[in-house]
Amino acid sequence: MAIESEVLVVGGGLAGLTSALAAAREGADVRLVSYKQSSLRHASGLVDLLGYTSDGEGPIVDPYAAMPGLPDDHPYRTVGVETVREAMALFDNVTDYRGDHTDANALVPTHGGTIKPTARYPAGAAAGLASDDRNVLLVGIESMTDFDAPQAAAHLEAAGVPFDVRGETIRFPGDLRADAKVTRYAKLLDANGEVAVRGRTRGARDALAERVNTVHGNEQRVGFPAVLGDQRTDAVRGALEDRIGTDVFEVPMGPPSLPGLRLEEALFEALEESGASVETGNPVVDFDAEGGEIETVYIEKNGALIPNRADQYVLATGGLVGKGIESDRDSVREPVFDCHVAHADDRYEWFDGDAFGDHPFAQFGVETDETLRPLAADGRVEFENLRAAGSVLGGYDFAAEKSGSGVSIATGYVAGNTAATEVR
Amino acid sequence: MGSPPHIAVIGGGSTGAGIARDLSMRGLDVTLVEQGNLTHGTTGRMHGLLHSGGRYAVSDRASARECIEENRVLREIATHCVEMTGGLFVKRPEDDEEYFQEKLRGCRTCGIPAEVVSGAEARAMEPHLAKDVEKAISVPDGAVDPFRLVVANAASAIEHGARIETHSTVRDVLIEEDEVIGLEVEHASGAGERVHGKEGGREEIRADYVVNATGAWAGRIGEMAGVDIEVRPSKGVMTIMNVRQVDTVINRCRPKGDADIVVPHETTAILGTTDEEVEDPEEYPEERWEVDMMIETLSELVPMLEDARTIRSFWGVRPLYEPPEVGSTDPTDITRDYFLLDHAERDDLEGMTSIVGGKFTTYRMMGEEISDHVCSQFGIDAECHTAEIPLPGSEDFTVLRDYMDEFGLRSPIGRRSVERLGSRADEVLNTSDPNPTVCTCEGVTRAEIQDAIAGSGSDLNAVRIRTRASMGNCQGGFCCHRLAGELHGEYDESTARAAWDGLLEERWKGQRHALWGEQLSQAALNYALQATTQNRDRDPADGDPVDFSAFDGGVGADGGSGTAGVATDGGPRDGD
Ligand SMILES: Cc1cc2nc3c(=O)[nH]c(=O)nc-3n(C[C@H](O)[C@H](O)[C@H](O)COP(=O)(O)OP(=O)(O)OC[C@H]3O[C@@H](n4cnc5c(N)ncnc54)[C@H](O)[C@@H]3O)c2cc1C
Numbered sequence A: 001m002a003i004e005s006e007v008l009v010v011g012g013g014l015a016g017l018t019s020a021l022a023a024a025r026e027g028a029d030v031r032l033v034s035y036k037q038s039s040l041r042h043a044s045g046l047v048d049l050l051g052y053t054s055d056g057e058g059p060i061v062d063p064y065a066a067m068p069g070l071p072d073d074h075p076y077r078t079v080g081v082e083t084v085r086e087a088m089a090l091f092d093n094v095t096d097y098r099g100d101h102t103d104a105n106a107l108v109p110t111h112g113g114t115i116k117p118t119a120r121y122p123a124g125a126a127a128g129l130a131s132d133d134r135n136v137l138l139v140g141i142e143s144m145t146d147f148d149a150p151q152a153a154a155h156l157e158a159a160g161v162p163f164d165v166r167g168e169t170i171r172f173p174g175d176l177r178a179d180a181k182v183t184r185y186a187k188l189l190d191a192n193g194e195v196a197v198r199g200r201t202r203g204a205r206d207a208l209a210e211r212v213n214t215v216h217g218n219e220q221r222v223g224f225p226a227v228l229g230d231q232r233t234d235a236v237r238g239a240l241e242d243r244i245g246t247d248v249f250e251v252p253m254g255p256p257s258l259p260g261l262r263l264e265e266a267l268f269e270a271l272e273e274s275g276a277s278v279e280t281g282n283p284v285v286d287f288d289a290e291g292g293e294i295e296t297v298y299i300e301k302n303g304a305l306i307p308n309r310a311d312q313y314v315l316a317t318g319g320l321v322g323k324g325i326e327s328d329r330d331s332v333r334e335p336v337f338d339c340h341v342a343h344a345d346d347r348y349e350w351f352d353g354d355a356f357g358d359h360p361f362a363q364f365g366v367e368t369d370e371t372l373r374p375l376a377a378d379g380r381v382e383f384e385n386l387r388a389a390g391s392v393l394g395g396y397d398f399a400a401e402k403s404g405s406g407v408s409i410a411t412g413y414v415a416g417n418t419a420a421t422e423v424r
Numbered sequence B: 001m002g003s004p005p006h007i008a009v010i011g012g013g014s015t016g017a018g019i020a021r022d023l024s025m026r027g028l029d030v031t032l033v034e035q036g037n038l039t040h041g042t043t044g045r046m047h048g049l050l051h052s053g054g055r056y057a058v059s060d061r062a063s064a065r066e067c068i069e070e071n072r073v074l075r076e077i078a079t080h081c082v083e084m085t086g087g088l089f090v091k092r093p094e095d096d097e098e099y100f101q102e103k104l105r106g107c108r109t110c111g112i113p114a115e116v117v118s119g120a121e122a123r124a125m126e127p128h129l130a131k132d133v134e135k136a137i138s139v140p141d142g143a144v145d146p147f148r149l150v151v152a153n154a155a156s157a158i159e160h161g162a163r164i165e166t167h168s169t170v171r172d173v174l175i176e177e178d179e180v181i182g183l184e185v186e187h188a189s190g191a192g193e194r195v196h197g198k199e200g201g202r203e204e205i206r207a208d209y210v211v212n213a214t215g216a217w218a219g220r221i222g223e224m225a226g227v228d229i230e231v232r233p234s235k236g237v238m239t240i241m242n243v244r245q246v247d248t249v250i251n252r253c254r255p256k257g258d259a260d261i262v263v264p265h266e267t268t269a270i271l272g273t274t275d276e277e278v279e280d281p282e283e284y285p286e287e288r289w290e291v292d293m294m295i296e297t298l299s300e301l302v303p304m305l306e307d308a309r310t311i312r313s314f315w316g317v318r319p320l321y322e323p324p325e326v327g328s329t330d331p332t333d334i335t336r337d338y339f340l341l342d343h344a345e346r347d348d349l350e351g352m353t354s355i356v357g358g359k360f361t362t363y364r365m366m367g368e369e370i371s372d373h374v375c376s377q378f379g380i381d382a383e384c385h386t387a388e389i390p391l392p393g394s395e396d397f398t399v400l401r402d403y404m405d406e407f408g409l410r411s412p413i414g415r416r417s418v419e420r421l422g423s424r425a426d427e428v429l430n431t432s433d434p435n436p437t438v439c440t441c442e443g444v445t446r447a448e449i450q451d452a453i454a455g456s457g458s459d460l461n462a463v464r465i466r467t468r469a470s471m472g473n474c475q476g477g478f479c480c481h482r483l484a485g486e487l488h489g490e491y492d493e494s495t496a497r498a499a500w501d502g503l504l505e506e507r508w509k510g511q512r513h514a515l516w517g518e519q520l521s522q523a524a525l526n527y528a529l530q531a532t533t534q535n536r537d538r539d540p541a542d543g544d545p546v547d548f549s550a551f552d553g554g555v556g557a558d559g560g561s562g563t564a565g566v567a568t569d570g571g572p573r574d575g576d
């Protein structure tokens, strides 16, 4: 017996989660299946809309105003600016993110000390904005190689930020070993666990604040690497603000990224509240189609193939990073439904010679019609009841444009909404 | 003679470093100049096979004998650079039986320990060998780390008083009355050209004698001195796999041919190679068919290679030389032996000898021979000790195991860094500060990175070759910025940023021949980490001033005017 739903979303990254949420909110019976952890584990947790044009102009102040100038086949052009706004409203509704008070991008410092344009940022990063002229103290943790506070501070100065910034490195109180995972720090702070400092034991939050106070001058805000709690970040940040006497913020970091994981968790929670069913840990490996429509997909579970059947399907399996797009020495493909992916025959034409050149691989993905249905090489719709969203789409370079999460949210929203409308 | 003669050695590859060590141990005053970092040339782009001599046992027995002799020496003096993996010459059904027997006889004639093993025995040693491999000859091949070995030679030379100048290019050979009297050297400078040693400007280095050890570039130095040196550069490709599919060196037992060897190295296996003459040691085509051939042909020996992940491919040029009168047309026919060209005898130019040809495995022997030659010019009778005295880091490998516990380093990180450092582990790792891992793929800790920075300056590529940091699966995606962070402090932010950029570009260039499958996905991830999260592709610090006031300054940030509209000019702060 097949597992039935009205809408089946394949992939549980930002795009899949958004489309499942959108469809569920439209009243559809939704099921989401996803294989591994999504690329939010790697992502900073910032939600970019559009930071640079396709020609590299920027940083863009108003992303919405710049969208109409993008190439015709860009996903934002496909869905339209107004729809992007609606999609962002859904996102704002289910998360505790900041930035929705203005159309303007924010400039947020990240762990290397570069500032980047983004549209939404976690509440915990809000006090760190580069357009805020209050002076900053960045605090690094000696054994955390991902964030070198003095270097980040000097790097910010080199970018001409409108405030003074200083970096200090401290030793984290207690005896976490040198290679402790970021989650260890976060859990210790969540629990305000006891740590021993010069023979006395005290709560980790207090001990950390005390260390910071020995290096803190008159800066009005203090930034930490993004390890300030996992489940109870507001409480951790609040306690530190209290004891240091300034605003406190987190600087987004690389993998494993706590802000990215927190966002993933928040979205899964919202999805569960919406009544959708969720299954993770097993891949979709095969499907049946009939008369140009997908009938059934098969999930591989402990060696068995479990049929899942729906009226409408959403493909949100990610790009090269999420393995929604795969390649070998001769070709590039979309492995689940074998949708057409345009690419040069010669693999040496898949990339540019400069590390940050114009990379064709960054734009690999499926092309779609205006309702996000993937198109075959001859321009015909691949399957009547399949829509694609997020990084599995081609035609945009999210890394260069800084548009990753925005495109995933906007196209996820459209794919989910349209699928739900179809089943009504 | 009062002070010892001053010898200028050109070239910081294995040959030059070996010569510098030997001459300085004999008490001569040595300056070595290298245009890049150490191992910048062929030495940094070779296969890393410590030859047993087996490969030459049929065609070039003189080379085979030298190889086995030096193979034994390096196992003694460079334990921390050598891994004795052993090697196999395997025979497939279509390979010639007669040649197999000739190989066996050749090995035995040259004194190379060689045993025949059955196909089943060979597969017991190497489970991934093809099912139809019939039999094999086992020989004492090994893997050698060229970076560590050259750095250890340079370190030893420095201990004996030598001056080593990297990022310093010889621009001219100074000649007075048919005698070479020194070199004109240009020292690199600036944030882009990161420097160790003398920085910037030109320098005339006076020398009593010059040794040209520039390998494939020897002809260029020859031109500066007005003499002809007919090096025949020949390129070869090597493809690095992401895991170590074999633990033994696997050679194909057939007469010379392309794509016939796999060498295990640390966590990887390297496939090789080709042999094609090129015009220019720096500008030559790197071609797709070469990479495809490595994978396809070597899959005949180890089938799983067909679908395995490669992390990069690179090319090197052999500095082959043969006396012009031999006139081989095929580069594979050119001898692998080395030649001393005394320009006094050959060209009536006093004061300079070039050393060309040879192999990495025999670098020490080449150094000994040329040092003998140099000493004889000055009537110096000093013995060579490079074959007995261990290289720095190699003195007592047996104590290494203990270090691991002592430093509380967890395996495998501890084991690997201790293996890399050899007996220097104590000095380097013994720090009271936290010692986190900076490069997770290769298990390189902060202490090791800091030691490398102290040794090689702000060039992160030089730090890389000393430590292997950024050389694993992720090709620096996760650690380039960390390395830049490690550099900062000792060096200022703009130097650290330039070094960071340099490392990113270098890591990227090397991956171009591996960009499909897993490694293309990895590249996409790295690109996202560096461009998306860190905005390094459009770093405002490198670009035009940003008008900060136009962007979101937050909602009602206390303390101030933190909303959009903050009045600042947004210009860079430098200089105010
Ligand atoms: C390193 C990095 C940094 C980033 N930084 C930012 C940033 O700073 N700002 C920003 O806005 N965006 C950023 N992004 C982009 C953003 O986070 C997401 O990557 C993007 O939105 C793509 O999301 P997605 O849902 O399309 O794909 P993914 O997140 O890749 O999710 C795809 C999901 O599909 C699953 N899947 C794949 N195949 C199958 C199958 N056969 N069956 C079932 N499930 C399957 C995968 O396991 C995965 O869970 C970053 C991305 C990366 C990789």
Ligand SMILES: Cc1cc2nc3c(=O)[nH]c(=O)nc-3n(C[C@H](O)[C@H](O)[C@H](O)COP(=O)(O)OP(=O)(O)OC[C@H]3O[C@@H](n4cnc5c(N)ncnc54)[C@H](O)[C@@H]3O)c2cc1C
Binding pocket: B010, B011, B012, B013, B014, B015, B016, B033, B034, B035, B036, B038, B039, B040, B041, B042, B043, B044, B045, B046, B047, B048, B049, B050, B051, B168, B169, B170, B171, B213, B214, B215, B216, B217, B234, B235, B236, B237, B238, B273, B315, B316, B317, B318, B319, B357, B358, B359, B360, B361, B362
């Ligand atoms: C593909 C390939 C695979 C190989 N595999 C093996 C193997 O497995 N085992 C083995 O034993 N051997 C191997 N070899 C051979 C071995 O790599 C070389 O014989 C050896 O490394 C040569 O060292 P070298 O010091 O003579 O030359 P190089 O390492 O090239 O050193 C010459 C140096 O001179 C410098 N230089 C040039 N011009 C100037 C200037 N004007 N001023 C200052 N400096 C200058 C260059 O930058 C260079 O660093 C291989 C070679 C190739 C090409």
